[in-house]
Amino acid sequence: MRWSVVGLLATVLLGAGIAFMTHMPGRSHSGALPPLAPEAILLRTRLQGHVKVLAGDIGERHLWRHDALESAARYIEASWTGMGHVVASQRYVAYGKPVRNLEVALPGSVQPPEIVLVGAHYDTVAGSPGANDNASGVAALIELARLLAGSRARRSIRFVAFVNEEPPLFYSPDMGSRVYARRAAERGERIVAMLSLETLGYYSSASGSQRYPNSLYRLFYPDRGDFLAFVGNLDSRPLVRTVIEAFRRHTAFPSEGVAAPGWWGGVHWSDHWSFWREGYPALMVTDTALYRYRYYHTAGDTPDQLDYESLVRVTAGLARVVAELAQ
Template sequence: MNYKTAIVWVAACAMLILFLVGAVGGSMVKMPGKSHRGPLPPLTPEEKRLSERLREHVLVLAGQIGERNLVNYHGLQDAAQYVGDRLRESGLKVNEQSVLIEGRTVVNLEGVLEGKAAPDEIVIIGAHYDSAPGTPGANDNATGVAALLELARAFAKAQPERTLRFVAFTNEEPPHFQGDTMGSMIYARRCRERGEKIVAMLSLETMGCYSDQRGSQHYPAPLDRFYPDTGNFIAFVGNVQSRELVRRAIGTFRKSTRFPSEGVAAPETLTGIGWSDQWSFWQVGYPGIMITDTAPFRYPHYHHPSDTPEKVDYDKLSRVVTGLDHVVTELVRK
């Protein structure tokens, strides 16, 4: 190959790569509707009350209880008791899936609302209640659990067409992460073994950090080509197989909620895409998405002892949970 031919070949390859990145990127990131821009509206009275209830949950889980995992087993037990009690107080029937891990019993907690029109079609709202070793886990993931509890409270008296489950998972964090002892993996496999028809799984994960400063948001390549560098949005994240669920959820959120939002449906091998309990459902063929502030790509206290309750923006979390109420309402319709 001579010099000129080599130059032409390299240029052609470069153009092909750019074309493929653009094509794949477009299918991954193009979402219905538009993200909210500009000032946020004042909180409604109900959003203010919701903000305080979310704060109370996080203060108990990450303040009073603190670290909760098999290393701090009493904390894990106390967290499970708290979550189960709150689900029952909402009026939900609560089932416990107990498993023995490293000689200790851990539980997934499941609050159930039976569907009226299509009870065999199931929507799952999930969040893990354990924390990583060495951290009280306020944002990761007491915020997700708080959101779960408040959504359960909001829907407890509803009559959904599809069955709605609120599931608090154990053992999401290392060393169980993406392994056989991960609570959501144990749960998802049981769903598959029973032949259950899960039509949507939403994982509520690390949801309380927001910033209007430029440069506050980071991404794994090549997502930095397509998204803003200001970390003021909530993200809807799925794998390619779950892209219709991503689009449906963020489309509903954008129609109903004046709060910034971004969405992506990407290969699960891309860094960060599978970093929560939705990953377990993907492994057994169910559609699932993660609702997140993007965790370590924005939050500097991720998996650190400094992940404490005062770091959470409860008012913005309240806005997000209010928007997710609309998303769940739409998903449980037949």
Template sequence: MELRQAGYAPHRQPIQGVPGVFNIEAMLEPANGDAPTLVIGAHYDGYGTTPGANDNGSGTAATLELARALSDLRGRSRFRLRFAFFANEEPPYFQTAHMGSLTYAKALAAGRESTLGMISLETIGFYSDAKGSQHYPFPLSALYPDTGNFIAFVGMTSSHPFIRATVAAFRRKAAFPSVGGSAPGFVQGIDWSDHWAFAQVGMPALMITDTAPFRYRYYHSEADTPDRLDYDRMARVVDGMERVVRAWARKGAL
């Protein structure tokens, strides 16, 4: 309903082998039909029976808001924007053939659509100013701050240029603490979202995240409820990304 109210014509993409489960996509057409594509997406499923306010209600809400806020670029953007809402990110489908984002990424690759990159909005709603509130898997603990008041831009090493360009653009547009980095997929947490699926088909991809279990004690628990979220800081992150995408859309490049 919200996507239609913003002028989109959303459609469903079925997940093969999982009846009744769909990805949902809304596309913003560019000024030129031959323009490349940027994908912005989030998974809308939650872990088991948990409320999923942060994981991943926060990312889903952010994707919806970006689609709404950027709808005025329809027919004016110098690249195509695909807003995607993925099913089956959580176990037991995580990193399997039935993961919604892998279905989506494979279809995009099969269509040979030129893709600038994919941005996964994953668990972006929790922040803390307390020292020692942020943790990391080894060896990242030696490199990054121990206060969980920032947003992180992360992905696998194959996407390093895309990550670097995105976090640099965010820092130009938003007065909000941020860190950025890439690491091999074997580093714990680096590939824990839908950006993993796009990396499998050779597309640059990153995750924007509050780092989930490395900061958020309620991750994958029944206590992942809306009252835990910091809506002001979450909104500032989304506003910053709107400014980034809008600037990119004007020039047709990162």
């Protein structure tokens, strides 16, 4: 009798814990997607163009192809300056080579010390042109700076392109976001929300197209890889819930969220991890990468593999989320 009570209690506690991590406000969109408006079609052209340059013309870009890495940095910089933004470079040396993070800052009108930061890494793993990982995230980052350029937000907004996210720099002191987050903490900067854009360009409505790090996820999430995921740790749960609620309210596109222990498989695999290390609330926005995309970290990760219509919807939806966070 005693063990049955213990078992029941354990089951209740497990269920409560899982609900705490997986239950999100609002409802994921289901059914047909609305047609793209004319401005969305123009956005699709621009996003596709950025991916083509980064993953097609430049291709594999990392410390051991330093010229290509710097070509990508110059392209992002030129894209932003062409919109009228002032671009700052955070320069440092990694493995004896000069590298840089790139930043566009939009000062807040009422609460400028509070910062909403959106970031994406522009380097690739060796051997891959990195169309989805992470030219898709960088393309969205570039265009978010265009979409929000005229906003008069209460809080400050920053767009940051990070270098050196991929192995062997991941988790190292030379990881671009690690350098940036450490400096922000040293300066006492008040980053109230950080969104890491990581592999945003692949979606599939086929049954069985979505996999997960462990079987527990399959009990609560779809088996179709047609959704955008918002992923954070337990400390960032309020941010995850705020962001996904805003996305669902503004955007007709499937979405799922989780706020789980940071050590769970996949939860910490991007630049948001660097901000957790400094105590900032941060999350990853992703198509789930290797759990859906067969070309992850391979030579096959080319621009023709991506779903640009979905990338448009995701980018436009994120613009509305960031604008709301900044207000």
